[in-house]
Amino acid sequence: MPTILDGKTAAQVIKAEIAQKVEAIKASNKKIPHLAAILIGNDAASHTYVKNKIHTCKEVGFQSTLIQYDDLGERALLEIIDTVNKNETIDGLIVQLPLPVHIDVQNVVNHLKPEKDVDGFHPFNYGRMACQLPTHIPATPLGILELLKRYKIKTAGQYCVIVGKSRIVGAPLSILMSRAGYPGNATVTLCDKLTRDIGIFTRKADILITAIGKPGLITAAMVKEGVVVIDVGITRVPDTTKKVGFTLKGDVDFDNVMPKCSYITPVPGGVGPMTVTSLLLNTLRAAQKKVYSE
Numbered sequence: 001m002p003t004i005l006d007g008k009t010a011a012q013v014i015k016a017e018i019a020q021k022v023e024a025i026k027a028s029n030k031k032i033p034h035l036a037a038i039l040i041g042n043d044a045a046s047h048t049y050v051k052n053k054i055h056t057c058k059e060v061g062f063q064s065t066l067i068q069y070d071d072l073g074e075r076a077l078l079e080i081i082d083t084v085n086k087n088e089t090i091d092g093l094i095v096q097l098p099l100p101v102h103i104d105v106q107n108v109v110n111h112l113k114p115e116k117d118v119d120g121f122h123p124f125n126y127g128r129m130a131c132q133l134p135t136h137i138p139a140t141p142l143g144i145l146e147l148l149k150r151y152k153i154k155t156a157g158q159y160c161v162i163v164g165k166s167r168i169v170g171a172p173l174s175i176l177m178s179r180a181g182y183p184g185n186a187t188v189t190l191c192d193k194l195t196r197d198i199g200i201f202t203r204k205a206d207i208l209i210t211a212i213g214k215p216g217l218i219t220a221a222m223v224k225e226g227v228v229v230i231d232v233g234i235t236r237v238p239d240t241t242k243k244v245g246f247t248l249k250g251d252v253d254f255d256n257v258m259p260k261c262s263y264i265t266p267v268p269g270g271v272g273p274m275t276v277t278s279l280l281l282n283t284l285r286a287a288q289k290k291v292y293s294e
């Protein structure tokens, strides 16, 4: 029987641990961690994600600041980032992606003060991650590594196929899964939408991680018996039977793939909650000035 990787419960345990640390910080009269989030535009999913991040900050006792605009030019955004970079009360800053098309994401990421870049997207942090030095690790990959660890899933020598090459998930995860140590030491293939036949790769995968945003892309015929499946896809599919008007679907045809798996994440309740707790852990390390030391 497959084991469901329960990110929701794991995240609750981690949040309780963070909340305890915040209590200890308060008791010693130190400054509580403070996360700022910049949200530009009206992408509905981004609004939900950021709302959830701010809500979770409140749950664990962090301070949070939401900086929100319907639209903004790149120069104005860089000036806001400068202000946050200089604000000593703020420990961590995220700029929610995707950004409106007229803003160059790499320019924005380059502008973040690396210590406050709790997404781990700045080239300095990304380079340190590749070199296996202490740094901020992007939140979704960090959450996935934590799930693999909590369920003691073997990664060394395993064939890991990642579908999706994004800066947020696939690209950093390919580095992390191939690095030395645990979880890591895997043999990694990175596929994307240009890969001619992803089934050739997915059918051989011991660990399959999908982050492409195409509901039902991974069918039962595309995986082998005993595979570990991590589904990062989260797409709103219209559903008139639901009050909100949509259902969240992963990239994996869950009902048919699940019986072949040794482990599988559900959507929702798998990777999503782990992403938010990872962001909080990065913010805590930034507040404690531990980003480049441990």
Ligand code: GUN
Pocket (backbone or CB within 6 Å): 049, 094, 095, 096, 097, 098, 119, 139, 140, 168, 275
């Ligand atoms: N959009 C979707 N996931 C993320 C994330 O982890 N960080 C940022 N900044 N934007 C996102």
